[in-house]
Amino acid sequence: MCKKVLEVNSLTAAYGDKPVLWDINIDVPEGIIMGIIGPNGAGKSTFIKSLLGLIKPVAGRVKIYGKPYKSVRKKVAYVPQRESVDWDFPTTVLDVVTMGLYGSIGWIKRPGKKEKQLALNALGKLGMKEYCNRQISKLSGGQQQRTFLARALVQDADLYLMDEPFQGVDALTEKAIINLIKELKNKGKTIIAVHHNLETVVEYFDWVMMLNVKCIALGPCKEVFTEENLAETYSSPEIPCQNIIIENEKSIYKSTKSALLRGEKI
Amino acid sequence: MIGYLLSIFQDYTLRTVLLGSGILGITSGILGTFTLLRKQSLLGDAVSHSALPGIAIAFLLTKSSSPVVLLSGALIFGWVSSLCMMFIVKYSKIKYDGALGIVLSVFFGFGLVMLSVVQKLPNSRQAGLNKFLFGQAATLLKEDIITMGILSGIALIITFVFWKEFKLLVFNPEFGYTIGLPMKKIDILLTCLIVVAIVTGLQTVGVVLMSAMLIAPASAGRQWTDRLEIMAALAGFFGAVSGITGTLISSKTPNMPTGPVIVLISFALFAFSLLFAPKRGIISRLISAHKNNLTFKNNLKTTIRR
Numbered sequence: 001m002c003k004k005v006l007e008v009n010s011l012t013a014a015y016g017d018k019p020v021l022w023d024i025n026i027d028v029p030e031g032i033i034m035g036i037i038g039p040n041g042a043g044k045s046t047f048i049k050s051l052l053g054l055i056k057p058v059a060g061r062v063k064i065y066g067k068p069y070k071s072v073r074k075k076v077a078y079v080p081q082r083e084s085v086d087w088d089f090p091t092t093v094l095d096v097v098t099m100g101l102y103g104s105i106g107w108i109k110r111p112g113k114k115e116k117q118l119a120l121n122a123l124g125k126l127g128m129k130e131y132c133n134r135q136i137s138k139l140s141g142g143q144q145q146r147t148f149l150a151r152a153l154v155q156d157a158d159l160y161l162m163d164e165p166f167q168g169v170d171a172l173t174e175k176a177i178i179n180l181i182k183e184l185k186n187k188g189k190t191i192i193a194v195h196h197n198l199e200t201v202v203e204y205f206d207w208v209m210m211l212n213v214k215c216i217a218l219g220p221c222k223e224v225f226t227e228e229n230l231a232e233t234y235s236s237p238e239i240p241c242q243n244i245i246i247e248n249e250k251s252i253y254k255s256t257k258s259a260l261l262r263g264e265k266i
Numbered sequence: 267m268i269g270y271l272l273s274i275f276q277d278y279t280l281r282t283v284l285l286g287s288g289i290l291g292i293t294s295g296i297l298g299t300f301t302l303l304r305k306q307s308l309l310g311d312a313v314s315h316s317a318l319p320g321i322a323i324a325f326l327l328t329k330s331s332s333p334v335v336l337l338s339g340a341l342i343f344g345w346v347s348s349l350c351m352m353f354i355v356k357y358s359k360i361k362y363d364g365a366l367g368i369v370l371s372v373f374f375g376f377g378l379v380m381l382s383v384v385q386k387l388p389n390s391r392q393a394g395l396n397k398f399l400f401g402q403a404a405t406l407l408k409e410d411i412i413t414m415g416i417l418s419g420i421a422l423i424i425t426f427v428f429w430k431e432f433k434l435l436v437f438n439p440e441f442g443y444t445i446g447l448p449m450k451k452i453d454i455l456l457t458c459l460i461v462v463a464i465v466t467g468l469q470t471v472g473v474v475l476m477s478a479m480l481i482a483p484a485s486a487g488r489q490w491t492d493r494l495e496i497m498a499a500l501a502g503f504f505g506a507v508s509g510i511t512g513t514l515i516s517s518k519t520p521n522m523p524t525g526p527v528i529v530l531i532s533f534a535l536f537a538f539s540l541l542f543a544p545k546r547g548i549i550s551r552l553i554s555a556h557k558n559n560l561t562f563k564n565n566l567k568t569t570i571r572r
Contacts, residue, residue, distance in 0.1 A: 052444050078444040085438045089303060090494045099434055103445030108427050135492035155445070 003030045004066070005159055005190045006051070011060030013043070013050050020046045022214045024060070028207070031188050033181055035195040035205035039234050042212040044194045045081065048161050052078055064159065074103075077157035079148050081164050087137045093147050094119055094132040100154040122150040126176055142173030149177060160184065162193040166200075178204055201225060280517060283403050286411045287509035287528070290467040291479070293418040295505025296425060297463040298480030299487065299498040300456060303436045308363075309348065309457075311477035312370040314464045316347030318377025318473045321398050322384050331394065333413040337465050344461040347373050377473070401472035401525030403513040414466045421462045424455070432456055433494055470509070472525035479505060482532035489543035508532035 006028040013021040020043040028034060036044050049055040051062055053069050064072050077100070097119040098111045105111055123129045126146040131139065139147065145165060152160060160181075166174050181191050181204075195201065201208055202221050210216040210224065210233040217224040217233070301307055317340035324339025325331060347369050354365035384395055397405050425432065431452045434442040442449045460480070467476050487500035512528030544550050 049440075054440055054443060073444070073446045076444070078441060080438065080441055084440065086303075089437050090488065090492045090497050091433070091437065092493070096437075099430075099438070099441070100445065102430055102434055102442070103447060105430075107431075110430065137492075151441075 004028065005030045005064065006192075007061075007063040007066070008051075009061045009063075011047075011050060011057050011062060013046055013055055013057045019058075019213060021050065021057070024211075024215045026209065026215055026218050028190070028192070028218075030190055031185065032206040033185050033191045033193070033204065034207040034209060035193055035201055036209045036211055037195050037198065037201060037233070038211035038216075042233075044211055045163050047211060048078075048163050048192070048194060051161060052076070074155075075158040077152035077155040077160050079152045079160065079162040079165055082141065082145050082148060082167065084163075087139070087144060089136065091136060092133050093123065093128065093136060093139070093143075096136060096147050097122055097132075097150045097154060100151040103155075118154050119150070122153040123147075125153060125180060126150050140170065142169040145169050146173055146176065149180065153180075158189055160189060160191045160193075162191065164194045164196065166193075166195065166197065198230070280514075282408055282411050283406045283513055283517060284510050286406045286414055287403055287470050287513040287524070288506045289411075289414055289418045289509075290470050291483070291505030291507065291509030291528075292502040293421055293463045293505075294467055294476075294479040295483035295487070295501035295503070296422065296498045297460050298484035298505070299494070299501045300432055300436055301460055301480050302484040302488070303494075307481045308366055308477065309351075310460065310464055310480040312351065312366045312373075313344040313347055313461055314468065314473045314476035315370045315377070316373035317341075317344040317465060317468060318398065319343055319373060319380050320377075321395060321468070322377060322380035325384055325395060326380070329389070333407075333410045333469070336395075336398075337413060337417070337468070340465045340468055341461060343373065344465055345458065348457055348461065374473070397472070398468055399472050399474055400523035401468075401470050401475070401528070403470045403524035404517050406469060410469060414469075417462050417466045421459045421466075424459060428452065428455065470513070470524055471528055472523070475525040475529045478529040478532060479508075482529070482536045483508065486532075486536040486539040489539035489546045504532065504535045508535060 004027050006026070008024050008026045011021055011024040012019060020041075024047065036047065038044055046055055050057045051064070051069065062069060064076060069076065094116065098115055100122075101111060101115045101118065105115065120129060120132060123132055126149055128143065128146050128150060131143060131147075136144065136147065145167075149162075149165065152162075165177055169177070181193070184191055185206075193205075195204070202225060205221055207219060208221050208225050209218045210229050212233045217226075217229040298307075298310070301310055320339035320341070320343025321336045322339075323343075324335050328335050350369050351362070351365045354360055354368065355362055358365075360368070381395060381399075394402075394405060431442070431447055434447065435449060435452050435456060439449045439453070442452075463480070464476050467479055471479055483504035484497070484501040486504045487497045490500055491497050508528050508531040512531045513524055515531075516522040516524040516527045539547070541548050542550075
């Protein structure tokens with residue numbers, strides 16, 4: 001068994017008195033691409049955020065490369081949800097990507113030529129070089145997402161945590177992102193991404209974590225991406241108020257299931 | 267006209283006063299850039315109103331009306347009010363706007379009560395605390411300008427030093443945290459600087475209208491550019507222009523409080539920017555919409571002819 005990147009022990013998180021994550025116990029090995037799937041409100045983003053210490057868990061312990069997050073921060077890059085920032089902020093694509101280096105530049109100093117070059121290289125890998133001086137509100141959704149990925153890329157981390165990198169992007173961007181993720185994996189990096197489209201799970205990911213407040217299943221897609229686990233993940237009698245959303249997700253599940261029944265490779 | 271301008275530069279008192287309002291304009295314009303982009307424009311309103319009891323209590327305790335004493339009182343109360351808002355949001359179900367309203371009205375009400383207590387004292391006239399309501403630049407002394415200058419200078423230097431951290435705090439604080447920057451401390455530092463910027467303007471603009479000096483120049487600056495650095499520089503410039511012009515007008519007109527005049531001028535600059543700025547301005551957007559419309563119609567015509 002190869003090295004463990006992530007060890008999570010009895011992690012529980014709550015908003016007020018409502019539990020969002022309940023007793024999560026998982027180990028994730030190095031060098032894989034793992035998808036986190038689950039219905040809306042299942043705690044996918046909360047899970048990522050509590051790994052990073054952005055949300056203080058009620059209980060539990062998280063270890064990354066065998067250490068607490070704070071001492072291995074430099075090895076971890078985070079790609080937040082695109083909607084989490086105001087894109088009308090007065091700045092350029094290149095400037096946003098350079099922000100990935102602010103931690104290593106140090107206090108008082110400004111980003112210089114070296115930082116600019118690193119940022120341009122990262123943009124180049126995502127086919128975004130010609131947009132480097134564009135104001136960020138004048139980008140398409142896909143281009144904004146690629147800007148965020150480039151910012152994570154300049155951090156040159158070993159573990160990448162991405163919150164819905166494929167949300168609302170065009171087909172071209174989706175392809176560029178998945179190629180980049182696979183390239184990172186080939187370099188021995190680990191990628192964990194929150195994902196929504198069940199039809200692409202097997203194609204994109206090696207491992208999958210099926211989350212609905214509790215961790216329903218975790219492991220290689222071939223073993224755990226089964227009908228039973230999907231049914232358990234996307235049905236949740238405990239959270240009745242989310243019925244409407246769950247109905248919606250169920251229809252996605254049904255279309256996947258019928259594809260499975262027809263014997264198609266998903 | 268030339269004679270008038272010359273008389274300004276020869277008038278020592280006026281020169282002092284203009285310098286003070288210029289300093290105030292630059293500081294509040296630059297720091298206002300950050301509050302505007304953080305969508306915290308009304309924070310300034312609450313902080314400035316809350317500074318009033320600080321000024322009155324500082325005078326009651328020390329019986330001195332030196333700027334250092336009064337502004338220290340303002341600083342403490344302004345700072346405490348922003349802490350109160352933070353605590354209310356954190357430990358109750360009341361949202362930010364509610365907390366802001368509560369803090370603003372309670373502190374300001376308390377300030378007015380304290381002010382009337384001060385006015386009953388025998389030496390209240392010479393304290394002249396009333397000028398802190400709507401501002402009276404004409405009463406600025408050299409001592410006041412020095413205090414304002416030092417406070418603003420420190421605030422601007424710190425802003426410059428922590429520029430990239432402040433930028434990240436406004437744009438994407440969660441990401442800042444993950445790259446190892448102490449975002450909470452940076453947040454506290456920025457709030458402190460905003461309190462300082464407000465306090466330096468109290469004597470000139472007054473507690474009631476001070477928040478406009480954080481909002482209007484920054485909003486005007488935003489219209490002209492898509493770069494944070496240029497926006498802040500423009501906001502500082504617009505702030506200084508409105509401070510200086512407003513002071514000139516009010517000092518030449520008897521019994522005209524300075525604050526309202528400064529605010530009206532900064533609004534005029536904002537309105538001009540809103541209308542005439544290239545790209546983001548209303549007129550330029552109407553013209554480009556019209557052009558697009560024409561192109562579309564022409565394309566449609568040629569397509570139909572085919």
